[in-house]
Amino acid sequence: MIRIEHLSKNFGNLSVLRDISAEIEKGEVISIIGPSGSGKSTFLRCVNLLDRPTSGKISINGVNILDRHTDVARVRQKMNMVFQAFNLFTHLTVLENLTLAPVKLLGRSRQEAERKGHDLLRLIGLGEKSMSYPDELSGGQKQRVAIARCLAMEPEIILFDEPTSALDPTMVSEVLSVIRRLAKEGLTMLIVTHEMDFARDVSTRVFYLDEGTIYEQGTPGEIFDNPCKEKTKAFIRRQQSLYQRLFSADFDLYSLNAEVESFCSRHLVPLKSRHDLTLLIEEVLQLYCASSSSFPIDITVNYSEKTGQLELLLESPPGSANPLELQGEDYALGLSIIGNLLQDRKFTHSENRNILKLYLKNP
Amino acid sequence: MTIETIKQTSALVVAVSGRMDAVTAPEYEKKINELLDSGEVSYVVDFGQLEYISSAGLRALLSTTRRIKDKQGCILLANIVGNVKEVFEMSGFGSIFPVHATVDEALKMLPG
Numbered sequence: 051m052i053r054i055e056h057l058s059k060n061f062g063n064l065s066v067l068r069d070i071s072a073e074i075e076k077g078e079v080i081s082i083i084g085p086s087g088s089g090k091s092t093f094l095r096c097v098n099l100l101d102r103p104t105s106g107k108i109s110i111n112g113v114n115i116l117d118r119h120t121d122v123a124r125v126r127q128k129m130n131m132v133f134q135a136f137n138l139f140t141h142l143t144v145l146e147n148l149t150l151a152p153v154k155l156l157g158r159s160r161q162e163a164e165r166k167g168h169d170l171l172r173l174i175g176l177g178e179k180s181m182s183y184p185d186e187l188s189g190g191q192k193q194r195v196a197i198a199r200c201l202a203m204e205p206e207i208i209l210f211d212e213p214t215s216a217l218d219p220t221m222v223s224e225v226l227s228v229i230r231r232l233a234k235e236g237l238t239m240l241i242v243t244h245e246m247d248f249a250r251d252v253s254t255r256v257f258y259l260d261e262g263t264i265y266e267q268g269t270p271g272e273i274f275d276n277p278c279k280e281k282t283k284a285f286i287r288r289q290q291s292l293y294q295r296l297f298s299a300d301f302d303l304y305s306l307n308a309e310v311e312s313f314c315s316r317h318l319v320p321l322k323s324r325h326d327l328t329l330l331i332e333e334v335l336q337l338y339c340a341s342s343s344s345f346p347i348d349i350t351v352n353y354s355e356k357t358g359q360l361e362l363l364l365e366s367p368p369g370s371a372n373p374l375e376l377q378g379e380d381y382a383l384g385l386s387i388i389g390n391l392l393q394d395r396k397f398t399h400s401e402n403r404n405i406l407k408l409y410l411k412n413p
Numbered sequence: 414m415t416i417e418t419i420k421q422t423s424a425l426v427v428a429v430s431g432r433m434d435a436v437t438a439p440e441y442e443k444k445i446n447e448l449l450d451s452g453e454v455s456y457v458v459d460f461g462q463l464e465y466i467s468s469a470g471l472r473a474l475l476s477t478t479r480r481i482k483d484k485q486g487c488i489l490l491a492n493i494v495g496n497v498k499e500v501f502e503m504s505g506f507g508s509i510f511p512v513h514a515t516v517d518e519a520l521k522m523l524p525g
Contacts, residue, residue, distance in 0.1 A: 303434065303436055329465070329467055332435060332469075333467060333468055383468035383504050384467075386468075386503065386504050387467070387500060387503055387504055390504075
C-alpha cells in the first residue's frame, strides 16, 4: 500500500532522514518510536508531503506521490493526518469542523456530510457536542474531534503525529481508546508516539527511529521484549549511561565517586542503590588495581529508569585477567562483598578488550 | 573521615564518622597505631556516624585489631547501623567481631 524507497530529508546541511526504505501493507498499524530529534515527525510529514523529501520515492497504491504531476490534494484525501496540536477551526462548531472538507473537497451534500458527522461524533463518544465550539472542549475531546474530522474524509491511511503529547495525562486514555478502536476496524495507520504500552498493544509493527533511519523494526514483541540493537535496548529500557576512563591504578576515587553521585542524583537512583553501586565500583577497582595490566579501564554505568536495574561494565585491555577470579586472603573480603551485591555477572574476552558486566541486585 | 577520641575510665572511645574506604582507611590505621604507641590498649570504636565502609576499611579494622591483641589490649565495636551494618553482614564481620548496640553497653563489658 505504501512503499518508501531511499527516502532522505535534509534541512540545509542537517541530514534528518537518511535512506529510509519501508513497505506498509493495507490494514497495518505501524508505531514509530524513538528519541526526540530522531526524525519521527519529519518522516510522517514527508509521507504526507507536508515536508518535501530531499530524495527518494514514496508510492501509494503504486502511484509515485513525489511525481511532479501527482495531485497532492488528492493524495492527502486518501492519507489524512492528526496533529499533536489538534488544529481545529476554532470559529466553527464541532459539526462544522467535520463537514467543511467533505462538502468542499469531496462534493458531499451538506445533509449527507452532517449525517456522517453525527455518526462519527457518536463513534468517538461526543454525540452531544456537535454544536459546541472547540474552545468549549477539553484537550482530549478536541483531539477526538480532530480524529473524527480526519475520518470524515474517509481516508485509506491515517497518520498520527504524537496525538497525545499535548494532553493532560488524565485525557490520554480517551484518545488512545479511539485509536485502538480504529486499529481494530482495519484502518492503515502510522502513529508517532511516546506511549510505549499503547504502541505495544495496538501495533502490527514498530519502527524504532534513530540516527535518521529505521534503526530497528519488528513486531511489538520483538522490539519491546527482545530488541537486538544496543540503541533500541537503551531506549526501550529508558537507559541512562555514565562513561568514565581510568588511566592508571592511581585514579582519583573521590572524583569518580562525585561523577557517579551526580549521575545518580540526576536520574533519581534510589539511595540504597547509589550506596551499593559506589561500593561495588570501589571493590571491583581495588581488584583491578592488583594488576597493572588492567589499565586503562573504561567504566560504563547503565541505569534503567524503567526497571531500576543498574549495570556496571568495565572494559580493560585484552591481557588483563578477570578480577573476580583472583585468589588469596587479600581479595577474599572484597570478593565476598561483591558476591553479595550482584545478581549476575559476565566476563567476556574479545579481540581488543575484556569486558566484565556486573548486574547489581535491585533492592 | 573524621576520628574523635574521648577518654573513659575503662577505654578510649574512638568515634569514626564519614567514609572508611580505600582512601581514608590508612588514616584510621595510622591513628590507632599512634594511640597504641602512646600506651592506649583498650578501645571502643563508635561507628554511629560512619556512613560508608568498604573492604579496605574492614581490612584496616582487622590489622589494627591484630596489633591491639598483640599488646594484650581489647577492642569492641559499637553503634553499627545502616549501610555499614549491611557491609558487616555481607562480609561475615558481624560474626568475627563482638558488636554492641551502644557505646555504653560496650564500655560496661570492659573492666573499670
